[in-house]
Amino acid sequence: MTLPADSIRFRRSLWVQWCCWCVGMFVLVVLHPLGAPLSSLGLGEMVWIGAQCVLLQFVPLSIAVAWSVRRPAVAAKYGPYLFVGVPIGFAVDVVVFRSSGMHFFSADFAELARNHLPRLMAFFSWGMLVPLLAIGGYVGIGLVLSKHCGRLAVRNEQVNRVCHAISWGLLVIAACGAVRWLTFDPIERMAVQQAHATRHPFYAVPWSGAPMAASAGGIDHDRSIVKPVEPFTFDRNRFAGQVSGRIQQMRMNVVVETDSDGPPDARPDILIVVCESLRSEMLAPDVMPHTFAAAQSGWWLKQHFSGGNATSLGMFSLVSGLESIWFYRSQVRFAPALNRLFRQAGYELGFFAGHDDWRAFQMDAFLSPEQFDRYEIEPMDWLESDRRSIARVKRFLRNRDLRPLASPRLAILFLYSTHMPFAVDDAQAMDQPSASADYPIPFPESWRESVWNRYRNAARTLDAELAGLFHEEAVVVLVGDHGESFLDDGTVGHGTKLSHAQTQTAAMVTGPGVPSRPIHARTMHADILPTLLAIAGIDVSMPDQFDGVDLGAATEETLRSRIFSISNLVGRNLVLLPPAERRSRDGWGTRVEFSLLDNTIQPHGKIDRNGDPIGPPDEDRLRDWMKRIVR
Known part of the structure; x- marks a missing residue:
């Protein structure tokens, strides 16, 4: 069969553009800034990476060649754009993987996108667009170069021969790379794959069987x-x-009266302060001096874990005294034990927060006007809405003598300033260099120090606002709702990976009846409710129904010997x-x-x-x- 002249010219151009995109793909894979250091890549792995780039681009090449036979004119016009799909898919996968630890084409990321991404738009920053703009720039430059080289090959026979030779060379490299990789020691291959998950294009596709999925071992x-x-x-x-x-x-499980119980008005006020994404390292004298001083005067929980790696799971554990495996059973989620038991004990309850997204994340079952006597929330305005919430909780807890029957009060205060990208008062920006609010998300390793400094400055800012809440009359609990990763586990943020960085939080308890004592054993959010009931002198009929324990009565051996769970959002x-x-x-x-x-x-x-x-x-x-x- 004689091919039309348009088809012949297109095929000449196509081979050249394929060479350009194979080389461009390799450059993208090796030089992208979100991966592990290049110095740890061996020669054998580099050859295998190059082979993956060639093999993946061979798929659109085959489609374009077949297309040129049936529709040469249309293929000549649109065929080269087929090559763009592979690097775009890889680049997006790198961004997604560094953000969440999930591959873009995975079922877990599909669930995350479907159920949670729309709700996270309130936390949008322009820095989130930086990786996408970089991808657009790379594609634009690649299209210009490949089309220019393709036109040159059509006009120049010598250029065409050189490009054909390069094409055959690339195919040989692909074959050699595949053979070399298959002869690797299996353990060494798996270790390399885990160390360089974003430098292997094959692992971005669902059928790769990538070991990063680690469905059953490692x-x-x-x-x-x-x-x-x-x-x-x-x-x-x-x-x-x-x-x-x-x-x-x-x-x-209900409150029971005993002969030793005093009147309700003798019980202390209680304040539970929950700080978004607050890691344990923030509880330090040079970052949060007021909170640090309060922690030293009471129980400082040095190995404290949330119920999960997201706000919904952590808050559920706090108000239920349970591990967050029970969150998805509606009979439990809609019956928060904290609200029910403290109300039975004569407490007035208040909830104050500088955000209004509780329904979006299924927390309205236990954080709603029906569950509290005072429920005051507002749209998020970062530090300003946090300041207003702090002022409201101060008014709620003051002037106890003027309350009806002098009843005790329990307040939950949720603060958002330490959520990515972190709100900082200029007067508290002491750690430098510090990233701006529009830092790229995800950020490369070279940005970690400046982003970490911004986070420390945000914690310091929040601590300055909290200074007036620590007083002798009330029991104060301060915890993070969950942790936050700064590339510690290869990701940024939270809610995506079951890792130490995303689940451990700062935690302390101070106030009347709380002696000064650091607790080095592991504790969890589910311990907070039974601990507060004991501090307030409230006895319940079935204390064993809590997954957590009273930290004031638990021995070190009890805490060290137990097994508990931490749940994943996705x-x-x-x-x-x-x-x-x-x-x-x-x-x-x-x-x-x-x-x-x-x-x-x-x-x-x-x-x-x-x-x-x-x-x-x-x-x-x-x-x-x-x-x-x-x-």
Whole structure:
């Protein structure tokens, strides 16, 4: 079959443009600033990366050639744009992966985008557009260069021959790279893949089987590949019945009067301050001096964890005294134990926040006007709305002698200034260099120091506003709702990965009846409610119905020996933290696919502090934990 002249010219141009885009793709993969340092890349891995670039671009090349046979004129006009899809897809995947730890084409990211991204627009900053603008600039330059080279090849036979030679060379490189990579030691290959997850274009596509998904293991300590675990066996029907039984018992947990109980007006006021994304490192004298001083005068919880890596899960644990696995059971979420029990004990309740997105994140079940005597929220205005909320809570707690019956009050104050991109008062911007509010998100490693300094300045700003809330008459609890990652686990932000950085928070309790004592054992948000009930002298009929414990009565051994869970916002995942004495052998914890909606329970292997897989699961610890949650 004789090809039309247009088709011949197009194919000449096409091969040249394919060469340009293969080289451009390799440059993008190797030089993008969001990956691990290039110095740790070996020659063999570089060859394999180049092979991936060539093989991926071979797909649009094949489509364009086939298209040129059927529709040569249309293919000549639009065919070169097929090459743009591969680098755009890769670049977007890099941005998504560095933001969330999820690949763009994964089911987890689809769930995140569908359920949560629209709600996060309130936190938009122009810095979020920087990576997208960079992608647009790269594509624009690539199109100009490839089309110019393509036209040159059509006019110049010598250029055409050179480009054909380069094309064959690229295909040979692809074949050699594939062979070299397949001969790598499997353990070494998996370790390299985890270290350079954003420099391997194959891992951006769903069918790659990328080990970063780590569905069932990772690298074991004996250097053997962890095989997929067998399905976890348990009596599903019996477990479902035990769950239902415990939910019924939760509702039966009520305040009981004893001879030792004093009158309600003798009980202290209580203030729970929840600071968005507040990490434990912020509780330091050079960052939050007023909060640090208060922590030293009471219980300073040095290893404190949220119920999850997002606000909804952390707040649920605070008001229920439960691990956040119960969040998705509506019978529990709509019956917050804190509100019910403190009201029974004669407390007036108030909730104050500088944001109004509680319904959007399913928190209106336990944070709503129906649950509080005073409920005052407003649209987010960062530091200004936080200041107004602080002023409101001060008015709510003052002049106790003028209240009806001098009843005690409990207030929850939620503050947003330490949410990315962080609000800073100029007078508190002491850590320099500090990024502006429009820093790029996600940011490269070179930006970490300046973004971290901005975060420290935001915490310092908030501490200055909180100074007037610490006084001797009230019990004050201060916690973060969850943690925040600054590339600690390879991501930025929170709500995306079960890692130490996204789940550990600052925490302290101070006030009357709280002696000065640091607590070094691990504690969790679920401990706060039973602890406050004990401080207030409130006895309940079924104290064992809380997952948390009274920190004033719990021994160090009790805290160190327990297993508890931290839930992930996206997907049905949690991490089980083992007893303290086993942490060195068990990594940081065991990841489990878990849901009380359909009683799904499947261990997926041990993970390290970054949430990355390191070995097979510990099923014995999982069974011990299951017995406790349905006791």
